[in-house]
Amino acid sequence: MSEKVLMKGNEAIAEAAVAAGCRHYFGYPITPQTEIPEYMSKRMPQIGGVFLQAESEISAINMVYGAAGAGARVMTSSSSPGISLKQEGISYIAGAELPCLIVNIMRGGPGLGGIQPAQGDYFQATKGGGHGDYRNIVLAPNSVQEMVDYTILGFDLAEKYRNPVMLLGDGVLGQMMEPVEIKEISSTPTEKPWAATGMRGRGKPNIINSLFLKANELEDHNIRLQKKYALIQENEMRWEEICTEDAELIVVAYGITARIAQSAIDKARGEGKKVGLLRPISLWPFPEPPFARLAKTAKAFLTVELSAGQMIEDVRLATRDAKPVHFYGRTGGMIMTPIEIYQEISKILESKEGK
Numbered sequence: 152m153s154e155k156v157l158m159k160g161n162e163a164i165a166e167a168a169v170a171a172g173c174r175h176y177f178g179y180p181i182t183p184q185t186e187i188p189e190y191m192s193k194r195m196p197q198i199g200g201v202f203l204q205a206e207s208e209i210s211a212i213n214m215v216y217g218a219a220g221a222g223a224r225v226m227t228s229s230s231s232p233g234i235s236l237k238q239e240g241i242s243y244i245a246g247a248e249l250p251c252l253i254v255n256i257m258r259g260g261p262g263l264g265g266i267q268p269a270q271g272d273y274f275q276a277t278k279g280g281g282h283g284d285y286r287n288i289v290l291a292p293n294s295v296q297e298m299v300d301y302t303i304l305g306f307d308l309a310e311k312y313r314n315p316v317m318l319l320g321d322g323v324l325g326q327m328m329e330p331v332e333i334k335e336i337s338s339t340p341t342e343k344p345w346a347a348t349g350m351r352g353r354g355k356p357n358i359i360n361s362l363f364l365k366a367n368e369l370e371d372h373n374i375r376l377q378k379k380y381a382l383i384q385e386n387e388m389r390w391e392e393i394c395t396e397d398a399e400l401i402v403v404a405y406g407i408t409a410r411i412a413q414s415a416i417d418k419a420r421g422e423g424k425k426v427g428l429l430r431p432i433s434l435w436p437f438p439e440p441p442f443a444r445l446a447k448t449a450k451a452f453l454t455v456e457l458s459a460g461q462m463i464e465d466v467r468l469a470t471r472d473a474k475p476v477h478f479y480g481r482t483g484g485m486i487m488t489p490i491e492i493y494q495e496i497s498k499i500l501e502s503k504e505g506k
Contacts, residue, residue: 155330158293158321160320161186163331165194165202165253167302168175170333173252174200175225179207179216179233182266184256184321187228208233212240212253217345220295220359222346225308228254229433230322232263232273235280241315242281246361248376250309252302253287254318256325259484265413267484268322270406273461276319277435284373286318288387289434293403295329301432303336310341312383319434321457324484389432390441394420398427400500401445402492404455405431405468410454415492442469451475455492458482 158166161399165187168176176191188204195202201218206212211227218225219322229237234255244251255276260270274280276289287309290301298320305316315427363369396415397400406411409430419426429445431438446452454463460478467476479495481487 155332157177157328158295158331159186159326159328161256161325162190163295163299163333163423164228164302164318164320166191167333168252168306169194169198169200170335171224171303172336173224173226173306174198174372175218175223176200176202176227176464177205177211177218178227178229179205179211181230181233181260183268183325184228184230184254186325187192187254187256187481191417192406198219208236209240211264212237212244214250215253216240216247216249218243219244219251220347222323222343222348223489224310226254226306228256228260230256231260231269233271234275238275238281241287242279242283242285243361244315245281245287246283247359248313249315249359250313251308251315252305252309252318253315254302255320256318257321259482265320265484266322268407268457268486269457269482269484270321270408270457271461271482272319273456275460276317277437277465278296286314286383286435288314288383288436289319290316290389291319292324292435293409295324295327296331296374298324299333301329304464308387310343312379312466313345314379314383319406321407322401324482361457386434387433388436390437390438390439391428391432392441393428393430393480395427395429395441395445395449398445398448399425399450400462401429401449401452402496403429403431403452403462405434405462408455408457408487411487411489411490414489415496418489418493419496424496424500426479426500437465437469442466443471446470446473449474453477453479453495454498455487455495456480457486
């Protein structure tokens with residue numbers, strides 16, 4: 152698929168995974184991401200792949216563990232409560248250093264919540280929702296084309312670092328339709344000498360494991376993991392800046408919220424207000440450098456989220472509280488309008504802190 156076609160976000164993710172060489176999908180239906188397994192159930196048999204609707208989210212993530220351990224390019228997808236059920240398995244996969252792509256099309260919570268879009272899974276995704284000292288690489292697209300691009304990138308990063316990658320979307324992005332271009336990947340599959348594929352002339356079998364009963368061995372394993380995470384932080388921070396050069400107020404938003412915020416910023420700029428947008432694309436590793444730089448010139452920051460304010464902690468850490476960090480959010484599946492954000496921008500710029 153080389154020309155642009157109109158696709159729904161969830162279906163674009165699935166087709167991008169196919170283009171990236173994914174041939175194993177394990178999942179379970181849950182709104183608002185069900186179009187991903189539905190699409191994969193039709194697509195995988197066409198290309199000789201494996202689709203399996205597991206009996207539960209817990210089963211699905213452990214099937215991912217098994218396929219990844221055997222060296223397969225594998226993915227799963229779910230929505231907020233389903234991702235919660237997968238957390239133990241995700242911790243196991245991170246501990247065993249296995250590559251996979253995990254898609255979370257977020258909905259409102261906590262608990263069953265609702266089926267409307269939200270961004271309340273930021274803590275879960277970026278701080279590690281399971282047990283132990285581990286990290287997932289987390290990518291946050293803000294368009295259907297970016298859902299394609301970061302799905303493909305996600306598989307590559309997962310294999311580069313032998314680590315789970317989470318694509319963090321939301322119900323709006325999953326359901327909206329936009330023109331996208333999906334290019335077939337012609338690269339040679341990555342060699343995986345660590346995979347559990349039988350002896351095949353090796354002196355000893357590969358063992359996929361995250362259990363270390365000796366304390367010193369487990370500590371050594373954790374130290375090595377932390378070194379890997381430091382390398383990821385050094386090389387894989389991603390962000391976008393718009394109109395930040397002279398901005399007195401920096402609006403911080405990711406995903407669909409960044410697009411809504413951009414409309415508010417355009418209106419404010421049209422009235423001469425010096426406002427810019429800083430959009431984190433990698434939520435982990437969080438892109439700290441631009442925050443530290445802009446904290447020297449901007450007068451304030453405004454974090455905008457479809458949550459009660461989860462990313463604001465990382466913004467404060469990245470700016471070292473050098474400047475005030477304000478927050479505006481909606482929860483429960485309610486989506487803010489550009490006018491709401493514009494009004495918040497105006498209020499801050501008119502206050503003492505924004506002057």
